[in-house]
Amino acid sequence: MKKLTVHASRSYDIVIGAGLLGDAGAYCKEALGGARRLCIVSDDTVASLYLNQTKESLEAVGFSVEHFVFPHGETSKNTEVLVSLWEFLAERRFTRSDALVALGGGVVGDLCGFCAATFLRGIRFVQIPTTLLAAVDSSVGGKTAVDLRVGKNLVGAFYQPSIVIFDIKTLDTLPREIFSDGCAEVVKYAMIGDRALFDDLSGDIRESIEDIIARCVLHKAEIVEGDEFDRGRRQLLNLGHTFGHAIEACSNLQISHGSAVAMGLVMATRAAVRLGICPSDDLSALIALLERLSLPTECPYSAKELICAALADKKRMGDTVTFVLPFGIGDSRLYPVSVSEMTDLFEKGLTK
Numbered sequence: 001m002k003k004l005t006v007h008a009s010r011s012y013d014i015v016i017g018a019g020l021l022g023d024a025g026a027y028c029k030e031a032l033g034g035a036r037r038l039c040i041v042s043d044d045t046v047a048s049l050y051l052n053q054t055k056e057s058l059e060a061v062g063f064s065v066e067h068f069v070f071p072h073g074e075t076s077k078n079t080e081v082l083v084s085l086w087e088f089l090a091e092r093r094f095t096r097s098d099a100l101v102a103l104g105g106g107v108v109g110d111l112c113g114f115c116a117a118t119f120l121r122g123i124r125f126v127q128i129p130t131t132l133l134a135a136v137d138s139s140v141g142g143k144t145a146v147d148l149r150v151g152k153n154l155v156g157a158f159y160q161p162s163i164v165i166f167d168i169k170t171l172d173t174l175p176r177e178i179f180s181d182g183c184a185e186v187v188k189y190a191m192i193g194d195r196a197l198f199d200d201l202s203g204d205i206r207e208s209i210e211d212i213i214a215r216c217v218l219h220k221a222e223i224v225e226g227d228e229f230d231r232g233r234r235q236l237l238n239l240g241h242t243f244g245h246a247i248e249a250c251s252n253l254q255i256s257h258g259s260a261v262a263m264g265l266v267m268a269t270r271a272a273v274r275l276g277i278c279p280s281d282d283l284s285a286l287i288a289l290l291e292r293l294s295l296p297t298e299c300p301y302s303a304k305e306l307i308c309a310a311l312a313d314k315k316r317m318g319d320t321v322t323f324v325l326p327f328g329i330g331d332s333r334l335y336p337v338s339v340s341e342m343t344d345l346f347e348k349g350l351t352k
């Protein structure tokens, strides 16, 4: 079992280990002093696997527990589901001393977290991630959001959980491609600032998953502590994502986030090699690693198509766009360019 503490506007622990779902009650009791009632928020897939066990653990320490379950998938991370959750809590007279428990992947965590940030102007919440992506990324750092029809994550808040509890056993039921999606974020952390992690990923990831997740979380926590509200250094976490978001958008979200990020990591690294700031051996090593993790490495779209999608993503557009480029494995830096220089970077990122 590993325990880390994040020192953000609210300090909280992250516990990672096998079988922790059974201890969720004890952890929540400690982290949520004074709470009597909890509402577990989950999606139908995760609920069918882990709701009962979680509920039992919470009830065993004296919590009274309700649950709110919605259909799985990104399409549920919307304002309609959010409003029904607000109504659900209000009808059941949830108070500020009660709390929510997000049991699921990033979709559940983002929606439940935003509900917690806004219901009664803020009630506490716990993250119990069940995907690799949620464990290493979305459950840590306090970004919460729902999607609008116009785009993803357009309404949200910075709101930190009271504790994050990750039972690595929940990964056993995760479909292989969803596990691979999470691996793309793990590779991202290695490319941002941890060459030793990159080297360790060439072994059997599943065997040392607890250690790998803890190292990723430590990186995220360290970056978030320095820039909780995303004004500077936190943008490093966007490595591969400016390209990746454009790829996701071009595919009409048919290409998964992890696959798009994997292609985006390759594009960022190839562009850096062509700019003469990154050794080309590092690009080859990145491609080899992603392939071993069953992730795609080549983007199927042209620079023109990608630019169109990137420009439509108004949230990210000012006069300059801050890219993140690897100067080598484990050494990524912010790289601001003007909108007109963007095309060049996209072109440099593609093979032809």
Ligand SMILES: NC(=O)c1ccc[n+]([C@@H]2O[C@H](COP(=O)([O-])OP(=O)(O)OC[C@H]3O[C@@H](n4cnc5c(N)ncnc54)[C@H](O)[C@@H]3O)[C@@H](O)[C@H]2O)c1
Binding pocket: 043, 044, 045, 046, 049, 072, 073, 074, 077, 104, 105, 106, 107, 108, 110, 130, 131, 132, 133, 134, 137, 138, 139, 140, 141, 142, 143, 144, 145, 152, 153, 170, 171, 172, 173, 174, 175, 178, 181, 257
């Ligand atoms: N807040 C942040 O900082 C942040 C960071 C990265 C991503 N995100 C968000 O996270 C979301 C993606 O998260 P995700 O990849 O976890 O997607 P997800 O929550 O949709 O989970 C993927 C699928 O796996 C299923 N699932 C989850 N856990 C399972 C388990 N243990 N066993 C079997 N099936 C399981 C879910 O039902 C779902 O169908 C996106 O909405 C993205 O915007 C947020």
Ligand SMILES: [Zn+2]
Binding pocket: 137, 185, 241, 257, 261
């Ligand atoms: Zn991501």
